[in-house]
Amino acid sequence: MHTISHSLSLAPLYRRCVFQSNKKVDSHAQIARELSEHDLQWKGDDVNTVLFKAAIHKMQIFMLKYGAEVIVKPRLFDGFVLVHMTLSGHAEIESDGQKVCIPQGSTALIAPKKNLRLWWQAGSEQLILKVPLALFDDIGVPDASHPLTMPSLFLLPEHSAPHWDLLVQSLLRVLALPSLDDGHDMWIDHFERSAAQFLWSQLSAAPLIRPTEAGVAAEESADSLVGCAKVQRLDALEKYIRTRLCAPLSLADLAHAAGVSVRAVNVLCHQHHGVAPMDLLRNIRLDAARDRLLSQPDTNISDTAFEFGFGHLGRFSSYYRERFGELPNQTRACAR
Numbered sequence: 001m002h003t004i005s006h007s008l009s010l011a012p013l014y015r016r017c018v019f020q021s022n023k024k025v026d027s028h029a030q031i032a033r034e035l036s037e038h039d040l041q042w043k044g045d046d047v048n049t050v051l052f053k054a055a056i057h058k059m060q061i062f063m064l065k066y067g068a069e070v071i072v073k074p075r076l077f078d079g080f081v082l083v084h085m086t087l088s089g090h091a092e093i094e095s096d097g098q099k100v101c102i103p104q105g106s107t108a109l110i111a112p113k114k115n116l117r118l119w120w121q122a123g124s125e126q127l128i129l130k131v132p133l134a135l136f137d138d139i140g141v142p143d144a145s146h147p148l149t150m151p152s153l154f155l156l157p158e159h160s161a162p163h164w165d166l167l168v169q170s171l172l173r174v175l176a177l178p179s180l181d182d183g184h185d186m187w188i189d190h191f192e193r194s195a196a197q198f199l200w201s202q203l204s205a206a207p208l209i210r211p212t213e214a215g216v217a218a219e220e221s222a223d224s225l226v227g228c229a230k231v232q233r234l235d236a237l238e239k240y241i242r243t244r245l246c247a248p249l250s251l252a253d254l255a256h257a258a259g260v261s262v263r264a265v266n267v268l269c270h271q272h273h274g275v276a277p278m279d280l281l282r283n284i285r286l287d288a289a290r291d292r293l294l295s296q297p298d299t300n301i302s303d304t305a306f307e308f309g310f311g312h313l314g315r316f317s318s319y320y321r322e323r324f325g326e327l328p329n330q331t332r333a334c335a336r
Contacts (some may be wrong), residue, residue, distance in 0.1 A: 004320040008010050010087075010127075012054070012175035013063055014210055020160040026068065035128070036074045036082075041068035044122055053173050057185070060130040061171065063087070069122040073115070080132045083199070085168070089124025090272075092116075092231055096152035101231060103255075107164060109199060111150035119231070119271070134137060135196045135244070151203065160202055167195045233258045234272055237265070241284050246309050251277055285309050286323050291327060297335035301328045 048067030
């Protein structure tokens with residue numbers, strides 16, 4: 001697969017850090033102010049938000065990561081579209097009922113009419129280009145500002161990715177100039193129009209993506225699953241675990257819940273979580289136990305261990321310290 005992060009030099013953008021925080025509330029407020037109003041759901045506590053931003057002329061370019069896994073639900077866009085490029089990790093975009101997975105190296109144009117949902121894998125990094133509809137007017141696109149002119153979601157064909165990368169690289173090199181106002185306006189505008197023209201040529205030439213089809217054979221291999229299918233399997237597995245935090249579960253149970261073979265569920269968990277399925281089960285249970293101790297510090301530690309599937313208190317404490325760097329009673333003490 002073509003990989004954006006290997007071909008683009010992002011150094012000019014990385015010199016324009018506007019925000020960095022490990023606090024959820026601050027991260028949400030700042031990103032909403034700089035990029036777009038949105039609802040934000042955190043799926044973990046490993047917050048390490050970093051935002052880089054640069055204005056060219058009419059376009060703006062961002063590099064954003066949250067650190068933790070997140071689900072983002074932006075408000076509908078007003079006068080612009082977003083071009084979403086995954087630099088690392090995986091993302092999933094659902095716009096007006098159309099869904100596509102954006103692995104590393106892929107690019108999608110987003111222009112929702114009704115609703116938009118983004119899922120970003122923990123640790124993933126996204127390059128985002130904010131393109132005003134006025135720029136499409138400038139290149140002669142008929143009714144560019146009309147809501148129905150732009151598709152809700154469009155995945156850039158893989159064979160077009162190298163050409164798109166060259167255009168984006170040109171825009172990034174503009175940022176390295178000593179001044180964007182030093183007589184370079186005409187050719188900088190040319191770069192922006194070229195990028196808009198290329199996007200429009202791809203939109204005009206290719207069919208729109210269809211909504212993801214959910215029906216997949218139950219016993220698939222990990223190699224046969226791609227993009228959103230993997231995400232769907234992992235979501236099903238985690239949902240199954242979270243509804244059975246106390247129940248005795250086997251590896252076969254986890255594979256069945258994910259709808260894949262035992263071998264495939266091992267591969268999926270190692271690819272996306274870096275651990276085996278039974279270790280993922282234990283980690284989710286440990287996270288739930290920690291949440292209980294933090295929210296209810298007067299709770300009994302033994303009862304908490306048993307409630308979340310740990311029948312041996314000593315092993316529970318050992319696993320807990322290995323994952324969180326402290327014993328359960330230390331967590332409880334800090335929460336009081």
